[in-house]
Amino acid sequence: MISRRAQIARLRRVAVAALRHYDLPEGRLRFVSHGENTTFRLSCPDGDFLVRVHRPQRHGRDSDTPAAVASEIAWLDALRAHTELQVPRALRTPDDAATVQASAAGMTRTCSVLHWMDGRIHESSPRPAQLRLLGEAMATLHHHADSWTPPPGFTRISWDASAFFGDVMIYGETPAAQCWELLPAELRSRFDAVAERMTGVLATETDVGLIHADLHLGNALFVGGQVKLIDFDDCGTGPRLYDLAVALWELRDGERYAEFRDALLTGYLGRRPIDVARLDDxxxxxxxxxxxxxxxxxxxxxxxxxxxxxVHRWSLAMLDLVEGGVSGRRVRVG
Structure with a gap:
């Protein structure tokens, strides 16, 4: 495994190569994150931009990465055009391409550029008002997807049992099936039980459609009583209740969980109905x-x-919490 610093340095060279495809003046390129994708912030006379270097097979082993990223951008374009939601706006190349293929440091990656969005992230300092705003925005997102017809060639992750429990996804460079084998025995057994229970639930779920799939407070920017939604990289077709679960997931083991849950649901249910009986599942x-x-x-x-x-210890503690139906007890470990 090469060092994190070396990984970022190589991918920065790819980002620099990608920017040559865009009609942008020279500017300062600063590292932002290196997790699923690797991102950089470009500050130049034309404004600030988020440069994304996308991981191969990010959307599944058989996915077409350029098509998947272009499909994400197509939904963002539609949300900006037809709703009041504030979501990222893609920068296109002079020939109107949503993505480019960039090569450097012996690698070729799909890259895209988004206009930078300002705002404050409250992941570590949540307030009920923020959860209410997030619930309203999430309901608007789902309502739009209910009536929107995606363009030809639209392809995104299908968040079904195969994606969650099978060998569809590639995490890092490791197929999902191998990730299961790497789990500690106790955790593997507990996750097997979740998979057995949820396979049937997913198969019979009726409220399914396009979802963000990663809409927690870390992917929400708050400015002046408004919320902006970012990081649609996981978006795809799945249960709408999964979006609500993701929003509450990291708050589930906190003392104010019931307050946050009520705020999120108040916001959501004011705009769209949903059955939350299986929220803990x-x-x-x-x-x-x-x-x-x-x-x-x-x-x-x-x-x-x-x-x-x-993280493994936290997973065991979280399963104890949600499967026991306990509320408001801090269990995060590590």
Whole structure:
């Protein structure tokens, strides 16, 4: 495993190569994140932009990465055109391409550029008012997807049992089936039980459509009483209740969980109905998906590897919490 610094340096060269395809003046390129994709912030006379270097097979082993990213951008364009939601706006090349193929440091990657969005993230300092705003925005997102007809060639992740429990996804560079094998025995047994329970639930779920699939407070920007939604990289077709579960997942083990849950549901239900009877089951599903992703990413990312044992312990504690129906008890470990 090469060092994190070396990985970022190589991918920065790819980002620089990608920017040559856009009609932008020279500017300062600063590192933002290196997790699922690797991102950089470009500051130049034309404004600020988010440069995304997309991981191959990010959307599944058989996915077409350029088509998948272009499809994400197509939904963002539609949301901006037909709703009041504030979501990222893609920058297109002079020939109107939504993505480019860029090569450097012996690798070729799909890249895209979004206009930078300002705002404050409250993931570590949540307030009920923020959850209410997030619930309203999420309902608007789902309502739009109910009536929107995607363009030809639209392709995104299908968040079904095969994606959650099978070998469809590639995490880091590790197939999902191998990630299951890397789990500690006790956690593997507990996740097997979640998979057995949720396979039937997913098969009979009726409220299914396009979802964000990663809409927690870390992917919401708050400015002046408004919320902006970012990071649609996981978006695809799945149960709408999964989106609500993701929003509450990291709050589930906190003392104010009931307050946050009520605020999110108040916002959502004011705009769109939904059955939340299985909310805790979907929170368990999110914990499973997160741990598998973290396990695979840890095989190629030293920063993730250092935290992996703590994440496994947190998963066991979270399953104890949601399967026991307990509320408001801090269980985060590591």
């Amino acid at each position: 979907y929170i368990a599903l999110r914990q499973l998906a997160f741990d598998l992703w973290f396990t695979g990413t840890a095989q190629v990312n030293p920063a993730f590897a250092a935290d992996l044992d703590g």
